[in-house]
Amino acid sequence: MKPKVYLTRRLPAGAMQVLEQNFKLDCNPHDRVMTREELLAAVKGRDGLLQLLTDTVDGELLDAAGPQLKVVSNYAVGFNNIDVAACTARKIPATNTPGVLTDTTADLAMALLLSVARKVVPADAFARAGKYEGWAPLLFVGTDVHHKTLGLIGFGRIGLAMARRAAGFGMRILYHSTRAAAAEIEERVGAQYVDMQTLLAESDFVSLHVPLMPETRHLVGQAEFEAMKPEAFLINTARGEIVDEKALVRALTQGEIAGAGLDVFEFEPAIEQELKQMDNVVILPHIASASIETRTEMGLVAARNLIAVLLEGATPPNCINPEIYG
Ligand code: NAP
Ligand code: GLV
Ligand code: GLV
Secondary structure, three states: OOOEEEEOOOOOHHHHHHHHHHOEEEEOOOOOOOOHHHHHHHOOOOOEEEEOOOOOEOHHHHHHHOOOOOEEEEOOOOOOOEOHHHHHHOOOOEEOOOOOOHHHHHHHHHHHHHHHHOOHHHHHHHHHOOOOOOOOOOOOOOOOOOOOEEEEEOOOHHHHHHHHHHHHOOOEEEEEOOOOOOHHHHHHHOEEEOOHHHHHHHOOEEEEOOOOOHHHOOOEOHHHHHHOOOOOEEEEOOOHHHEOHHHHHHHHHOOOOOEEEEOOOOOOOOOOHHHHOOOOEEEOOOOOOOOHHHHHHHHHHHHHHHHHHHOOOOOOOOEOOHHHHO
């Protein structure tokens, strides 16, 4: 008998195929996020759960699933939607999908940076609206990216991948993270470890690459915006709650910073109304890992983690609470 797995939203075909081959798979039939009630009912009696960052996994959900539940596999690298302690208390391994989305996410962070600096989105809208009447010296004049200073907050997989891209643009790269990287890594991309104040004061672009956790909630708020240059831009492809979104609106309104490129929002999917009215803000609906190649790979990694636990009785490759194995 194949183990019973519940999937909270359809994934790309390549991943669906592997899941269907290996498991008795049931899936959310709707093309939308499941409601909490639907999710609590759907998990009952499953051996494994494959869920998204829009699904909260907590003690209540694990208990609703029942004692048969052996693994929760997150279709994301970020796992702030999971109460890891609740999983650990029940000896349930929780897993994520690190690595396979690193370059895709950094590509989009760079796309946001370039778009906001060079006014790509409003210029496109202008041209489409039939307003283009000929080349003009001051038409959509933006700011240069090359040779500017990029400040990376969080220098893990994606932060480093962003540094590699920025190096190609001849940018000066500063970073702040829990600790300095090895000298050879710093040298390879030309990145320099600095304290947060220096990073904020010197960067033309500040890009966030830390996980969301209690220590990083509102890591960037009013004081940080005040410390940034008025010509600087904020890029956020990490998590919305890392930025105090009200303070961001205020900083943009008061000209404390020049603009922002955002893929994530504090109260996602809700977005501050004022942000939507600003031409110097690029707003994307959380698509940083959204390439067909990467979304398929993420599904395969999530499936691999389920297979390890449910079919092989092994430690899953991407376990985020390895302490349960002693
Ligand atoms: P990672 O490799 O774990 O990198 C995170 C880095 O942040 C690590 O170097 C970590 O240091 C550092 N860090 C942790 N707490 C910090 C703090 N308080 N101050 C400064 N630095 C801190 O993770 P990743 O794969 O790069 O992913 C980063 C995050 O991006 C994910 O957690 C996820 O939320 C987000 N993400 C978003 C999208 C999207 O679609 N928009 C896609 C992918 C990922 P230590 O290693 O020393 O803890
Ligand atoms: C996406 O936001 C992820 O964490 O993978
Ligand atoms: C612009 O199109 C130029 O030729 O400088």
